[in-house]
Amino acid sequence: MQKIAILHYAAPPVIGGVESVIEHHTRLLSQAGHEVRIVAGRGDADLLGPGYYHFPLAGSQHPAIIAMKRSLDAGNVPEYFEQLVQKIAAQMSEAFQGIDLIFAHNVCSLHKNLPLTAALKQYCAQPGAPKLVIWHHDFAWYSDRYQSELYAGYPWNLLREDWPDVDPTHVVVSEMRRQEFAELFNCSPQKAQIIPSGLDVQNFMNLNERSAMLFARLSLLKSDPFLLLPVRITRRKNIELAIRVLGELRAYFPTPQLVVTGPPGPHNRDNQNYFRELLDLRDEVGLDPAANGGIGIHFLAEMFDGYLPMAQIRDFFRMADGILFPSFEEGFGIPMIEAGMAGIPIFASDITPLKAIGQQQATWFAPDGHPAEIALQIKERLTNDPVFILKKRVRQNFIWEGVFEKHISPLLEF
Numbered sequence: 001m002q003k004i005a006i007l008h009y010a011a012p013p014v015i016g017g018v019e020s021v022i023e024h025h026t027r028l029l030s031q032a033g034h035e036v037r038i039v040a041g042r043g044d045a046d047l048l049g050p051g052y053y054h055f056p057l058a059g060s061q062h063p064a065i066i067a068m069k070r071s072l073d074a075g076n077v078p079e080y081f082e083q084l085v086q087k088i089a090a091q092m093s094e095a096f097q098g099i100d101l102i103f104a105h106n107v108c109s110l111h112k113n114l115p116l117t118a119a120l121k122q123y124c125a126q127p128g129a130p131k132l133v134i135w136h137h138d139f140a141w142y143s144d145r146y147q148s149e150l151y152a153g154y155p156w157n158l159l160r161e162d163w164p165d166v167d168p169t170h171v172v173v174s175e176m177r178r179q180e181f182a183e184l185f186n187c188s189p190q191k192a193q194i195i196p197s198g199l200d201v202q203n204f205m206n207l208n209e210r211s212a213m214l215f216a217r218l219s220l221l222k223s224d225p226f227l228l229l230p231v232r233i234t235r236r237k238n239i240e241l242a243i244r245v246l247g248e249l250r251a252y253f254p255t256p257q258l259v260v261t262g263p264p265g266p267h268n269r270d271n272q273n274y275f276r277e278l279l280d281l282r283d284e285v286g287l288d289p290a291a292n293g294g295i296g297i298h299f300l301a302e303m304f305d306g307y308l309p310m311a312q313i314r315d316f317f318r319m320a321d322g323i324l325f326p327s328f329e330e331g332f333g334i335p336m337i338e339a340g341m342a343g344i345p346i347f348a349s350d351i352t353p354l355k356a357i358g359q360q361q362a363t364w365f366a367p368d369g370h371p372a373e374i375a376l377q378i379k380e381r382l383t384n385d386p387v388f389i390l391k392k393r394v395r396q397n398f399i400w401e402g403v404f405e406k407h408i409s410p411l412l413e414f
Contacts, residue, residue, distance in 0.1 A: 007105065018137055108159065225322065232264065248375035260297070
């Protein structure tokens with residue numbers, strides 16, 4: 001476990017992109033078992049709890065900082081600049097007491113509080129100081145609107161020169177920012193790590209709490225692709241074809257997943273036998289999630305006795321990459337209209353009731369078709385779909401949990 005301080009001018013509930021990132025970093029670090037302290041000039045102690053350290057002089061709106069910035073923006077370094085730096089540096093000793101690592105967001109990139117920037121450099125150059133990670137979201141020196149407020153020499157040069165007496169780790173949020181960093185600091189782009197910002201799927205998609213827990217439990221955000229079969233388990237639903245198709249999809253995609261949402265139909269005792277046959281077939285094709293790292297074909301009937309509430313079914317439709325609907329027989333085909341409203345691709349049996357709904361907007365196959373041929377149809381449809389391609393890229397690279405696991409967690413190993 002590490003003790004980590006996150007330093008910025010402000011913290012939630014102040015609204016801003018960096019403040020949002022800080023909120024998610026705090027959540028993820030805490031969930032991983034680390035102790036997190038938010039050090040900021042503004043924030044809500046009731047909201048942030050005991051991990052919030054109110055540091056007024058770290059803010060951009062403190063009267064002394066506003067007055068100092070007014071002079072600096074005119075190109076004048078007041079005589080009391082160093083006195084303010086020393087005052088802030090002294091207060092850092094308390095703010096960062098016991099801390100192993102500091103994440104400094106934008107305070108070394110922007111000129112909104114240059115005494116804070118200078119004090120941080122001085123403090124972190126001391127023997128035994130915490131390790132410093134400088135998080136560059138923006139560069140004042142690369143913003144046209146700030147050029148009239150920046151000058152050669154100290155303290156503005158703190159924003160464009162490395163600090164060898166501190167040896168910080170530099171983080172940027174995109175490849176463009178890394179190129180700017182390399183030009184600004186006159187160094188190799190590899191000097192900075194790219195750690196993107198992320199997406200909180202549950203909040204952004206307004207997912208039901210139970211849905212979010214299910215998605216995590218079933219590893220659905222690791223799907224490539226995630227197909228949905230929202231039916232009861234009865235023989236006329238032809239679920240065995242869906243299982244075989246998913247097995248063939250592994251020739252094109254690394255982690256295909258299928259979720260069958262319904263329980264065995266209640267009106268025929270044979271449905272329980274059919275369910276056991278499907279589980280055996282799933283084992284045969286090697287797609288039992290329990291034996292496959294959580295990836296494979298998920299029957300929610302293994303987890304629940306009844307049906308999912310509609311709120312959760314809706315969430316599954318919104319998160320899926322498409323529905324796979326291989327029925328031998330349907331009277332209407334409600335999942336077709338649900339998929340149409342959800343705006344996801346439909347891969348369905350070429351039977352009259354379904355064809356009447358999907359018409360030219362679905363991908364059709366014979367209910368007794370060859371699984372490999374159907375898998376190829378699905379592959380061709382999805383790999384030419386820009387929505388699927390971007391959705392997959394977001395899932396793989398920009399979900400907060402993945403960003404933390406891939407990029408942030410390794411920063412803590414020192």
